[in-house]
Amino acid sequence: MTEEEVADPQNLPLPDRLTVAADATDDIHVLTPTGEIDHHTGDELRQALDAITTPRPRVVIDLHQVTFMDSSGINILIAAHRALTDTGGWLRLARPTDPVLRTLTIVGIDTVIDCHTTLRHALDD
Template sequence: MTEEEVADPHKSELPDRLQVTSHTSGSIHVLTPTGEIDHHTGDALRQALDAISTPRPRVVVDLHQVTFMDSSGINILIAAHRALTDAGGRLRLARPTAPVLRTLTIVGIDTVINCHTTLPEALTD
């Protein structure tokens, strides 16, 4: 067994942190989370959404790299939708993976927050 194959007994059992990258497309903030959105990792997405402080913020969350989302992720999206709407802005979702789309549909979020199959559609909505 090589040194790389030996398990690190000090490694945390918590899931890897969710990575969230951001860029702007025109005046629209695009957030791209990568990984799982759950109770342990959701703060990264929440903080990225909270950091947007422009007047009438327009935000697209591109979900094409999210492999799993539980109710914590749903709650983050609902809170962001409400906050952005109250600020005169909007939230759109783009390119959810099949497991994430299933969660969004079961809960009915896709009827509250516009959800698009492509990023360009979400950017022009």
């Protein structure tokens, strides 16, 4: 590979796309992101959270299909937690993958936002 090929931004791989499935069960909104949550993809999760407009919203983010999360994802979770609790609602996290759990633990988010090993526990607590 030549230097020109490496330096050409058109030859760089695109960041993984993030998709977010939304569902509701017992008046609890369940968001299931799939892919990586980073500064390139985080708006998808932010938009899904912003689309929840019910009074005192209760939200679970099921992280079992998230392969990576950087500080952008952490910031989205903190902002969502604050916004939801300010309106009398709550945010819970469920089933984080090992890499995501490591990130949550390192920065201490798991001590601020309820983090559950199963979706059922996140919905029941």
